[in-house]
Amino acid sequence: MVHRQMEKRIVFATGNEGKMREIRMILKDMGMRVVSMREAGIEAEIEENGTTFEENAVIKARAVMERCGEIVMADDSGLEIDYLDGAPGVYSARFMGEDTSYDIKNSALLEKLRSVPEEQRSARFVCAVACALPDGRVLTSRGVMEGIIGWEIRGENGFGYDPIFYLPEYGKTSAEISPELKNELSHRGKALREMKRQLSAALQEAER
Ligand code: IMP
Numbered sequence: 001m002v003h004r005q006m007e008k009r010i011v012f013a014t015g016n017e018g019k020m021r022e023i024r025m026i027l028k029d030m031g032m033r034v035v036s037m038r039e040a041g042i043e044a045e046i047e048e049n050g051t052t053f054e055e056n057a058v059i060k061a062r063a064v065m066e067r068c069g070e071i072v073m074a075d076d077s078g079l080e081i082d083y084l085d086g087a088p089g090v091y092s093a094r095f096m097g098e099d100t101s102y103d104i105k106n107s108a109l110l111e112k113l114r115s116v117p118e119e120q121r122s123a124r125f126v127c128a129v130a131c132a133l134p135d136g137r138v139l140t141s142r143g144v145m146e147g148i149i150g151w152e153i154r155g156e157n158g159f160g161y162d163p164i165f166y167l168p169e170y171g172k173t174s175a176e177i178s179p180e181l182k183n184e185l186s187h188r189g190k191a192l193r194e195m196k197r198q199l200s201a202a203l204q205e206a207e208r
Pocket residue numbers: 016048075076077078079092093125158159160161162186188
């Protein structure tokens with residue numbers, strides 16, 4: 001226990017392995033070990049009953065911090081499709097059921113937009129990150145990646161809706177670009193880099 005308190009680490013409140021891979025890459029220069037909830041030995045089913053990405057990120061980060069007393073980060077993210085009035089949005093993971101494969105979810109979304117012209121296919125990935133500190137402070141940040149919904153499922157990288165999220169300036173989906181480029185461009189990359197700045201400042205302030 002003493003050892004754990006002295007070790008500088010961040011517990012990331014997610015069970016999603018695809019996200020965890022990206023998060024570790026983006027946070028690797030923080031000088032702190034980033035462990036998943038599972039690696040930290042915390043089991044928690046947290047109800048994401050917020051109505052915004054920010055609310056859900058804060059709910060998750062606070063709940064896990066209260067359980068372990070360590071620095072906890074959480075993200076809440078999703079895909080907003082303008083033609084569908086922002087759906088699936090905060091329900092992105094739950095869209096058509098948590099256990100439904102992304103092949104099925106992605107095909108269903110492509111079908112909904114089948115005859116929709118390019119100029120009406122705009123969409124964005126949004127990510128809110130919250131960091132709950134043991135002293136009760138909660139930091140938040142947000143990042144966005146703009147694109148359009150493509151016409152077919154393409155690419156093997158990434159996870160979730162990446163194979164249908166087309167980046168016109170690259171001529172590729174976010175499942176076809178390299179993991180390094182995705183982290184540079186992505187909603188999660190932007191929100192986490194901003195959170196790194198905020199957390200470093202907050203920790204420096206605490207040391208003063
Ligand atoms: P949550 O943030 O764990 O509630 O779930 C977010 C959901 O949004 C994921 O399960 C994916 O379906 C989707 N999502 C969020 N970020 C990405 C991404 O970078 N690529 C593909 N899908 C994403």
